[in-house]
Amino acid sequence: MTDLADLRRLHPLPEGVEDTAMNRAQIARALDVSDNTISKWIAQGMPVLEEGGNGREYAFSPADCYAWRRHRDAGARAAKAAADRSASQLAMAFRNLDEEDANASAGLTAKQIAEEADADYRYQRAAEQRGELTRTARVRDLFEDMLVEFRRTITTLVDYCEMEFSLDPEETAKLEARCDGALVRARGTLEQAIGRGAAEPVALRRGDQGEMGL
Structure with a gap:
């Protein structure tokens, strides 16, 4: 909480207004609010010079109460502005x-x-x-079909190279890892393009001619 002396420096009384002690009715009139509002503000921390009760009236410093209210109002405006910005950003997202x-x-x-x-x-x-726009789901299905065919081709490539070029196990493993990487990168590019999140690496299953399994 900002010190009361600092608040008074930030929000001094208007020129010509004296800081003369006031009772509850007078401070309510000075701040242009009801007596009930004064009671609520006291509960919220508005400064008082003297506590009332048992037949004794409250006493208030106009300078203290004026500075406190100006600070309170400024805080409320700042909170509302922040909430309005958040609401606008959320509405923009929706x-x-x-x-x-x-x-x-x-x-x-x-x-x-x-x-x-x-x-x-x-x-x-x-x-x-008119054919100028295409739904994301349709684009996704098209790319999925393309990836299925790509997977079938690249899966058989390992077997083909192993037999055609007489690759040894180490060379075959290197080629298989290379093909795995190509599949993962292709899936990652698709996911980024259609906004479905990052791809999860999936090992190439040689001889699999069915679904991609990615």
Whole structure:
């Protein structure tokens, strides 16, 4: 918590206002709030000169209370601004906007956002029907089919080279490791392109002509 003396230096009383002790009703009028708000602020830490009770009134320093409230309001504004930024960033993520698009859309009402989202959906559907856009799932399936064929080819390559060039076990193992690496790199490139995460290395199973198993 910032020291009260520091708060008074940061937020001095307006010029011409004297720091004269006030009771609860007077400080409420000075700060333009209700008596109940003063009670709530006291519970939240607003400084008092003298505690009230048993027929004795509270006493407040206008300078202390003014500085405390200004500091409190500044903190509330900063917290709201941070929350607004987080909300905008989260909304941008949900709506798949980049920062430039988000800035252009700032301040839109919920109805306007819904209308914009609907228009964007209709545009993308029309573009898909024209063949200008392709769904990620379809692209993924295409690449999966290509990788299946690639795996079949590269799997038989090891056996072919072993027989055709009379490779010894050490040479065969080196070629097999090389082919394993090619498969893993191909899978990794696909995963990065379609956003499914990193590839997991899977050893090449020689003679496997079926599914990739990657």
